[in-house]
Amino acid sequence: MADVRIGKSRVYASTLGLGANAVGGHNLFPGLDDETGKEIVRMALRSGITLLDTAYAYGNGRSEELIGEVLQEDEFDRSRVIIATKAAHDPENPGTKNNSPEFLEKSVEDALRRLQTEYIDIFYIHFPDEATPKNEAVAALHRLKEAGKIRAIGISNFDLAQVKEANQDGYVDVVEDQFSLIHREAETELLPYLRxxxxxxxPYFPLASGLLTGKYSKEMTFDENDLRSKKADFKGVRFQTIIQKVDQMKEIAQRYDATVAQLVLAWYLKNPDITAVIPGAKKPEQVQANAQAIDIRLSNEDYDIIDKLFS
Known part of the structure; x- marks a missing residue:
């Protein structure tokens, strides 16, 4: 699996990563099993995926703990794994975000302990807060980078103005934000600035909560207790339009002997504005299937067809 450089840092990660919110993310998904979560991480590493993307918010540190436990196993070499984690949710003030230098410094130390490692490859400010100047928050991470505690500086869920403020000193290496074939707002201004x-x-949510996997039909409806029923993507004409477009991709996927999800991941991997893509998984088999997307050599013609279909 090819590696790609993260910003201007010395970190090189696999272009296909693992979004680990379902590894220990008991507060996000009911009924998760920790041993299954650890097996998801093992499958990713065995499949050549080196980028593991986690956060304190995934299980209030439990995801980090499980990844740390797996990396202590003799089978795996920590130096060949790229750990990305995030912090902003303040456990002492539930429901609030904190970007203060003191909070970020403590968050890094706490994450190092949970991950059982001496350094974190990529550390993101998970969400901006309302009080801390963005460049001051990033400057705190820069000091941690100089101290060897982290190797690359990231920000997540920042709008363009906030990204520019955070990057006043040129310290930001990577931005993580929502982006998919059906959520492409970043193409207008954010991606040109990053280039x-x-x-x-x-991008996170690359498969759009499963909408881009081909598993839904236009006839499906969602109970009012289902979280999907509250999302605009799963309602009315928009839902019908998305499914119609996904159905049109099935013929292309067949030509590559691939699933629709694998085809979508291959489109991201070919997109020059995307450094790495981090689909999540709730089962080890899903990780194994996602990893096969790396072998798809999407033609320029098919890339353009998919691009225009969802433009």
Whole structure:
């Protein structure tokens, strides 16, 4: 699996990563099993995936703990794994975000302990807060980078103005934000800025909560207790339109002997504005299937067809 440089840092990660919110993310998904979560991480590493993307918010540190436990196993070499984690949710003030230098410094130390490692490859400010100047928060991470505690500086869920404020000193290496074939707002202004400033881009929700996997039909409806029923993507004409477009991709996927999900991941991997893509998984088999996307050599013609279909 090919590696790609993260911003201007010395970190090189696999272009296909693992989004680990379902590894220990008991507060996000009911009924998760920790041993299954650890097996998901093992499967990723065995499949050549080196980028593991986690956060304190995934299980209030439990995801980090499980990844740390796996990396203590003799089978795996910590030096060949790229750990990305995030912090902003303040456990002492539930429901609030904190970007203060003191909070970020403590968050890094706490994450190092949970991950059982001496350094974190990529550390993100998970969400901006309302009080801390963005460049001061990033400057705190820069000091931690100089101290060897982290190797690359990231920000997540920042709008363009906030990204520019955070990057006043040129310290930001990578931005993580929502982006998919059906959520492409970043193409207008954010991605051009990132290109110009040599900042990597890692999209989350690349499969759009399963909408881009081909598993839904236009006839499906969702109970009012289902979280999907509250999301605009799963309602009315928008839902019908998305499914119609996904159905049109099935013929292309068949030509590559691939699933629709693998085809979508291959489109991201070919997109020059995307540094790495981090699909999540609730089962080890899903990780194994996602990893096969790396072998798809999507033609320029098919890339353009998919691009225009969802433009």
């Amino acid at each position: 110009e400033n040599r900042i990597s881009f890692v």
